[in-house]
Amino acid sequence: MSQPALSRAMRQLEERLGVRLLARTTRSVAPTEAGEHLLRVVAPRFEEIDSELGLLSEFRDKPAGKLRLTAGEHAAITILQPVLATLLPDNPDLSIEVIVDYGLTDIVAEGYDAGVRLGQQVAKDMIAMRIGPDMRMAVVGSPAYFARHPQPVIPRDLMQHNCINIRMPTYGGIFPWEFEKNGEELKVRVEGQLVFNNIAMRLGAALQGLGLAYMAEDLVQAHVAEGRLIRVLEDWCEPFSGYHLYYPSRRQSSPAFTLLRDALRYPG
Numbered sequence: 449m450s451q452p453a454l455s456r457a458m459r460q461l462e463e464r465l466g467v468r469l470l471a472r473t474t475r476s477v478a479p480t481e482a483g484e485h486l487l488r489v490v491a492p493r494f495e496e497i498d499s500e501l502g503l504l505s506e507f508r509d510k511p512a513g514k515l516r517l518t519a520g521e522h523a524a525i526t527i528l529q530p531v532l533a534t535l536l537p538d539n540p541d542l543s544i545e546v547i548v549d550y551g552l553t554d555i556v557a558e559g560y561d562a563g564v565r566l567g568q569q570v571a572k573d574m575i576a577m578r579i580g581p582d583m584r585m586a587v588v589g590s591p592a593y594f595a596r597h598p599q600p601v602i603p604r605d606l607m608q609h610n611c612i613n614i615r616m617p618t619y620g621g622i623f624p625w626e627f628e629k630n631g632e633e634l635k636v637r638v639e640g641q642l643v644f645n646n647i648a649m650r651l652g653a654a655l656q657g658l659g660l661a662y663m664a665e666d667l668v669q670a671h672v673a674e675g676r677l678i679r680v681l682e683d684w685c686e687p688f689s690g691y692h693l694y695y696p697s698r699r700q701s702s703p704a705f706t707l708l709r710d711a712l713r714y715p716g
Contacts, residue, residue: 458470467480467482468480468482468483469482469483469486470483510541510703511539511541511542511703511704511706511707512539512541512542512703512704513541513542513543513702513704514542514543514544514545515542515543515544515545515561515562515704515705515708516545516547516559516560516561517544517545517546517547517560517561517562517563517564518546518547518548518549518553518555518558518560518563518564519546519547519548519549519563519564519565520548520549520550520564520565521548521550521646521647522647522664522667523564523565523580523691524546524548524564525647526580526664526666526667527564527579527580527691527712528546528564528712531708531711531712532544532546534711535707535708535711539707542704542707544708547560550616550617550645551617552565552569552571552617555694555695555696556696561695561705562693562694562695562705562708562709563693563694563695564579564691564692564693564694565691565692565694566583566688566689566690566691566692567689567690567691567692568688568689570692570694571694573696574694574695574696575694575695575696575697576692576693576694577692577693577694577709577712577713578690578691578692578713578714578716579690579691579692579693579712579713579714580690580691580714581690581714581716582687582688582689582690583664583665583666583687583688583689583690583691584664584665584685584686584687584688585625585626585662585663585664585665585685586662586663586664586665586668586672586679586682586685587600587606587625587660587661587662587679587680587681587685588654588660588661588663588668588671588672588677588678588679588680589654589657589659589660589661589677589678589680590654590655590656590657590676590677590678591675591676591678592657593610593654593657593658593659593660594678597609597610599678599680600660600680600681601681602681602684603625603627603634603636603681603684604634604636606625606636606638606660607636607638607639609638609640609659609660610639610640610641610658610659610660611625611638611639611640611659611660611661611662612640612642612643612644612650612653612654612658612659612660612661612662613638613640613642613643613644614643614644614645614650614662615643615644615645616645622637622643623662624636624637624638625637625638625662627681627684627685628684628685628686629683629684629686634684638660638662640659640660641658641659642658642659647663647667650663651663651667651668651671654668654677655671655676655677660680665685690714693709693712
């Protein structure tokens, strides 16, 4: 601050307080008794402020603070959770809030730092970075279920089955089961006694023989391998683009965000 600006600020403070803080002559300026008192009181606080500002500057240099993310349940379980398990222990000043939401959230309006969605669901004005491999869906049922019902051969056969539905806001309600084979794409709106918006309950119902489930392949592979579930219509389940981290601006450059982004980046 220049000397004229400082003098002007001091005069304004004196006018506000109604007390002279400086004794001025043509040759010198010295604090009055009131000025000395004010200096003794505020000087330590200036030191505290300077110290706190120094601490704040550390946010530029190390991962610290809180990041808010939104993700679907499957992405949160299979992508975010394993990465956070290795990332957080080494970064005690970093905290992550993950909100599980099937909707296409406006991350700017809702105050999120980033979101995780399938590649085709990311808005064109967002920056997107791949964080997972291509995915496939799987239609599965238990041996007990197929002991009572014939296996479907084509997707339309599902209309004759008790299917476990999922409600997803991104699709305006009940999610249609999607299939593709040799360039032919089908969306089948199946019927059944159960509707869930939760992975564990859909999987549990399928294992209990309550119907057919349409789930991400990685969630059912172990059950299929061990005979607890039987997979059908596999030739109608083509791979599709996997999960992406998306955010609104390339200005997302805080150490915390950069650390998370780099940890999530898919090497493939």
